[in-house]
Amino acid sequence: MAVRVLVAKPGLDGHDRGAKIVARTLRDAGFEVIYTGIRQRIEDIASIAVQEDVAVVGLSILSGAHLALTARTVEALRAADAADIAVVVGGTIPHADVPKLLSAGAAAVFPTGTPLDNLVRDIRALTGTSDPVTEESCASE
Template identity: 85%
Template sequence: MATRVLVAKPGLDGHDRGAKIVARTLRDAGFEVIYTGIRQRIEDIVSIALQEDVALVGLSILSGAHVALTARTVEALRAADADDIAVVVGGTIPQGDVQKLLDAGAAAVFPTGTALELLVTEVRALTDKVSG
């Protein structure tokens, strides 16, 4: 059975080309991908993650609110007793914010320009930890 991952677009950001490319890349690499679409509330992302029994939530954020949205997602998963679900974040992430995101609970950060092969490798390593 394929590992299930959720690709989500939290907040008001309406640009989803990158998220769709990531979702398709992960699907082509053998993951079962659930894509939420744009403008999702954190509560809805967490609810979908729980319902779909995913191993990982990937947040795609271009709005500049990546630190707050990531922290809220991690906190909401913990509150739902689902802190075993890894959270990764990608998008327009300044290098200076990468450590802030990791400190907020992100398992990995993928700034714009990250090679898709690297993303697949890291997502596979994170999900193997959860399912292994």
């Protein structure tokens, strides 16, 4: 059975090309991908993640609100008794914010320019199919 990944666009950001590319890349790598579409509420993302029994929630954030949206998503999953679902975040994220996002509960961070192979590798690692994710792998370009 394929590992299930939810790709979501939280907040008001309406640009979803990157999220769609990530969703397709993960699907082509053998993951089962659920894409929520744009402008999703954090509570809805957490609810969908639980309903769809995903292993990973991937947030695509270009708005600059990555710190708050990531922390809120992690908290919403905890509140839904789903703290075992890994949260990863990608988008327009300064490399200086990677440690802050990891401290807020993100399992991996993919700033703009992260090679898609790295994203696939790290999500495989999070789901137990390869090596562990490190802060260095999140920050690599």
